Each structure stands twice: as structure tokens, then as C-alpha cells.
Amino acid sequence: MNIPFRRITKTPTEFEVESDGVTLKGTVVFKERNIVLLQAQLQGQIELTCDICAEDFATILNEKIELLVSDGIYQGFDEKLDVVEMQDNIDFDELLHTEIELIRSDYHSCENCKNQERN
Numbered sequence: 001m002n003i004p005f006r007r008i009t010k011t012p013t014e015f016e017v018e019s020d021g022v023t024l025k026g027t028v029v030f031k032e033r034n035i036v037l038l039q040a041q042l043q044g045q046i047e048l049t050c051d052i053c054a055e056d057f058a059t060i061l062n063e064k065i066e067l068l069v070s071d072g073i074y075q076g077f078d079e080k081l082d083v084v085e086m087q088d089n090i091d092f093d094e095l096l097h098t099e100i101e102l103i104r105s106d107y108h109s110c111e112n113c114k115n116q117e118r119n
């Protein structure tokens with residue numbers, strides 16, 4: 001799902017994309033110049049690999065995502081929000097893919113290993 005930046009106004013535009021059982025659903029709204037504010041919820045179930053025992057395990061996602069999307073190179077700076085640069089269109093499938101990859105690249109441990117750490 002793509003939406004051109006020029007179609008984004010101060011009235012929030014809804015979007016929803018899904019990939020491999022994970023949904024990114026929310027709104028985009030014009031913020032300033034070439035900047036769009038995205039607010040969404042990331043929900044679903046993904047398979048992660050435990051960093052301790054290397055077993056795969058499923059986990060439920062339910063995360064609030066808030067970031068800025070810049071049409072072209074971002075020239076300002078925002079201390080609070082991450083900025084994603086895109087060209088002409090907001091590619092929501094790519095955003096979802098990026099968010100999932102970010103989660104996968106974090107440190108994860110399965111329930112078994114978590115329990116052993118506590119003992």
C-alpha cells in the first residue's frame with residue numbers, strides 16, 4: 001500500500017497493511033513542509049529466535065508506533081521521534097517490514113530461558 005505525500009493533509013488518512021500475520025494500522029497526517037506524522041499500532045504474532053538456546057518461539061506483538069516520514073532528505077531534527085526518509089510515496093509495506101526487522105534484531109529469550117535466568 002502506497003500513498004503519495006502530496007495527498008496527505010491535516011485530516012488524518014487511515015491505512016492498514018498486513019504481512020505474515022502482523023498488522024500495522026493507524027493514521028498519517030501532514031505535520032510541516034515535507035514531513036508527515038505516522039501514528040499506528042503494530043499487532044500480531046511473530047516467530048523469534050531465542051538468543052540463548054537458539055529455539056524458535058512465537059510472541060505476541062502489541063506496540064504503539066509513532067514516527068515521522070520525510071519526503072526526501074530530512075533536514076530538521078526531532079529529538080523525540082525517529083524519522084524515516086522516503087521518496088514521493090509513503091510505502092506502508094516497507095515501513096511494516098522495517099518495524100518487524102527492528103524487533104527481530106533486538107535481544108530475545110524464550111520462556112524457558114527467561115525462567116532459568118530467574119532461578
Ligand SMILES: [Zn+2]
Nearest residue numbers: 050053110113
Ligand atoms: Zn531459549
